[in-house]
Amino acid sequence: MTSERPGSADLADRIHGGWLGRIAGNMLGKPIEQGEVWTRERIDRYLRKAAALPLTDYLPEPADPADAAVLRPEWRQCVRGRVHGSVRDDDVDYAILGLHLLETYGFGFSTEQVGELWLLRLPYLQTFTAERAAYRNLANGLKPPLTATYDNPYQEWIGALIRADVHGWTSPGDPVRAAGLARRDAVLSHTGNGVYGAMWAAALISAAFTAPTVREALESALGVIPASSRLARTVRRVMALHETRLPWEETLAELTAQTAGLGWIHTVPNAAVLTAGLLYGDGDFTRTLALTVRGGLDTDSNGATAGSVAGVLTGAAAIPARWTEPLRDTVRSAVFGFDGVRISALAERTLRLATAGP
Structure with a gap:
């Protein structure tokens, strides 16, 4: 990166912003986390019925009982006026577990140690898809x-991507290092584009600490993965469409056609939605979260990662209070020993790692 690493006060604010953004974005997207039901069109119909377009806050309560019936059961703790601290979710659990990993084993951790912490700290039934398969394999004695x-x-699928934030937060301005740490974690459960x-x-989150713009952070992040991979080709396509000034809706429509058949939890189409939300959000925290979640697919995971990037870019102090105050500086978590922990405490612990050196 060409810009200097943030100073200590700025770094603390940006790391805190990353945690707050991740949790707020996760809460925004959680009620509609079912991509085959909550299409972009249905999400916007929901918002229009509640007079909530443009979206500038947590989701409104459903105006239609038919919509309420297909929201995730946690929706009552995630909509406007009902958010009193975060709800438990794997998108936040893995950020906490990643922090614990680095505190326990340092930056030289092994993939086997990632697995050991899962077995010690994470309940099996709070894992899903690739993580549950890997957990079962670990319990049966298999090794990475x-x-x-x-x-x-x-x-x-997207599981390894949602575990990556802490590696970006603790390697500010060093996307290559961040990517290497994330890879060592990811190969426990994923291959290829996963x-x-x-x-x-x-790398994207790491680059957001020093890149002048979102686009430059995305360019840096592309530098750590194979240029010929489907993920890299898809992200570049979103960037090219955005550069032509094609409207956000049309960009997503084209990417939906190009990634058809991959499923709503696959890494590639979700990275397209996330990239579009970041680019068209253009550094504005609220707009970035809103566009990313309105993009559909794995809404809570995409909202969480978009919030993390946007929170690092803006810093905690610049995030509008309507997103942060309802969180009450409190996290619910299935990770043993962390339920009820303060968001500010997690940010302080992350800052200590980020400033500790290799």
Whole structure:
């Protein structure tokens, strides 16, 4: 990166912003986290019925009982006026577990140690798709990389990407280092584009600390994954369409056609939605979260990563209070020993790692 690493006060604010953004974005997207039901069109119909377009806050309560029936059951703790601290979610659990990993084993951790912490700290039924397959394989005595490949049809899904934030937060302005850490974590459960997604996300968050613009952060993140990978080609396509000034809706429509058949939890189409939300959000925290979640697919995971990037770019102090105050500086978590922890405490612990050196 060409810009200097942030000063200590600025770094603290940006790391805190990353945590707050991740949790707020996760909460925004959680009620509609079911991509085959909550299409972009249905999400916008929901918002129009509630007079909530443009979206500038947490989701409104459903105006239609038919919509309420297909929201995730946690929706009552995630909509406007009902948010009193975060709800438990794997998108936040893995950020906490990643922090604990680095505190326990340092930056030289092994993939095997990632697996050990899962077994010690994470309940099996709070894992999903590739992570559950890897967890089962670990419990049955398999070692990486077999944990990722044996009886695991989810190897390129989004799970490794959602685990990557802490590696970006603790390597500010060093996307290559962030990507290397994320790769060591990801190969426990993923292969191919699933691993590249984690490397890309960690590098993107790392680059956001020093890049002058979102586009430059995205360019840096592309530098850590194979240029010929489907993930890299898809992200570049979103960037090219944005550069032509094509409207956001038309960009997503084209990318939907290009990624058809991959499924709503696959890394590649979700990276397209995330990239579009970041570019068309253009550094504005609220607009970035809103566009990313309105893009559909894995809405809570995409909202969380978009919030992390946007929070690092703006810093905690610049995030509008309507997103942060309802969180009450509190996290609910399934990670043993962390339920009820303060968001500010997690940010302080992350800052200590980020300033500790290799």
